[in-house]
Amino acid sequence: MFRPLSIFIGSRYTRAKRRNHYISFISLTSMIGLALGVLAMIVVLSVMNGFQKEMSARILGMVPHATLVGVQPLDDWRAVASKAEANPQVLAAAPFSELEGMLSYKGAMQSVQINGVDPQEEPKVSIIGEHIVQGRLDDLKPGGFGVVIGEITARRFRINVGDKLTLIIPEASSAPGGITPRMQRLNVVGVFKVGAELDGNLALIHVADAAAMQRMQPGQVQSVRLALKDLYQAPQVAAALAGQLGQGYRASDWTQTQGSLFSAMKMEKTMIGLLLLLIVAVAAFNIIATLIMVVADKGGDIAILRTLGATPGQIMATFVVQGSIIGVIGTSIGVVLGVIAALNVSSLVGWLERISGQHIFSSDVYFISNLPSELQGADVLLIAVAALSLSFLATLYPSWRAAQIQPAEALRYE
Structure with missing residues (x-):
């Protein structure tokens, strides 16, 4: 099946076993960090949605x-x-x-x-x-x-x-x-x-x-x-x-009478979402370190591709594809695990309470006795798009550096 050169080589680089195992380890940790960040954002925002819905039902059901x-x-x-x-x-x-x-x-x-x-x-x-x-x-x-x-x-x-x-x-x-x-x-x-x-x-x-x-x-x-x-x-x-x-x-x-309370809850959700997005950003920008090391490791390959006629744009696209694949896989894993966790977080907390014998949300202390969760598709879509966008942005600088490699300089000591 026909595939553009950049996609073909970029996907090969992602699957290939590298001589430098440290690079593979950094790629794996970037992927795992991205997945955990996305998972955390989905679960936390779902729980905040659940709290807001619960409080809305109770307070606005009375006033x-x-x-x-x-x-x-x-x-x-x-x-x-x-x-x-x-x-x-x-x-x-x-x-x-x-x-x-x-x-x-x-x-x-x-x-x-x-x-x-x-x-x-x-x-x-x-x-x-x-x-x-x-x-x-x-x-x-x-x-x-x-x-x-x-x-x-x-x-x-x-x-x-x-x-x-x-x-x-x-x-x-x-x-x-x-x-x-x-x-x-x-x-x-x-x-x-x-x-x-x-x-x-x-x-x-x-x-x-x-x-x-x-x-x-x-x-x-x-x-x-x-x-x-x-x-x-x-x-x-x-x-x-x-x-x-x-x-x-x-x-x-x-x-x-109650507008300020719900405005505060909305603001709180926004601020916590932005803070959690920083976790995703840290994981996404680990891709920069990964790609910089890959570019250094593949300098000779890049020079050969240039001598065979590959353009700087194709070289840049190759590493954009590689970094984007890491972002897509990490984000996909995080979304799947986050959705599963958000749908079952109430049951999980109940199980922990039964195992430990302690009430995490005691009705004597808190206004609610369980951990509510409401998964919203718009939140999941927004989180996925943000994670993918950050992953894509993280690939641009290393890919540009790869496109600037001069064949003569890279092959001088080969």
Whole structure:
């Protein structure tokens, strides 16, 4: 089969046993280093994708995707919900209120965000029902002033279902200080655990009780909470719905409350990816040392090829082919092993925990109890292209040096 001279000789040089075994060893280590670098990048980025997906599911499953807030309390939230649900991007809507205050128990205090919810409607827009570990969400009754707290709050106060807390809410007044604290006794009816910071700074009460604390009329709510199909369309969808409802409404969405967290996670993934790319770069540029030694070893062969009519371009292409083959093999091995490792890293960690008897990710310390991993094809493609590009760039200088060899000089001492 016809093959260009450069490809034929370059592939022969890669397969041939060299007189200098040190060169073969350097070639092998370059290939192995490249494979390990690619493997590490795929596994680490897959694990970071898994963490980001897990945190997104937990945090964004608890906080509102978007809310429609009235300038005045809403008398008929169902009418607003019906108009919102007419939008194809809206999955469900539910009444919602927000308060901020302090929880107090036996002298201990902590800040908390109180969400007023309807126990019947809330499961449509939240994952809270799946994460109740004590009590039930349905135990929130209007007028009962029950509260569902997070597991971290319950542990911090050392309280259980049936205990009572005091909620302190600041209220503007005509007093000299301008603010008068209001206190409300709450009965703990449930404990939730979603495995995020929300376990320590969020609590739920009935929306009717929230209205009473906010001095609203019976049946009024502060806003309507929306669950959306595409979270990343939340700003546009919420703004469009607020515009349709008229001047008396404004919109807010999760990017205003949680956007900085997810931007930080995205930045972290980018920076770690760049740092790991340096490992791949070190392995790829080992190819430079390999090819420089090959050029020195094959100086006589290069001179003979030049005297037989080979052009400098063909000589340069020969060594580019040789270095690129090392890069392709190393990258391919790394991609295959990286994909296998990324798909099985959770099982591997579980096996290590069973063998060692130690919990690597204890639920008492970490928000998650396993190592999540999500392999994304775009990441694998980007890593493979980067590794191949670095390998190709590493071949250019040694190949250019080979093309500059003068036959007379190289054959002088042969």
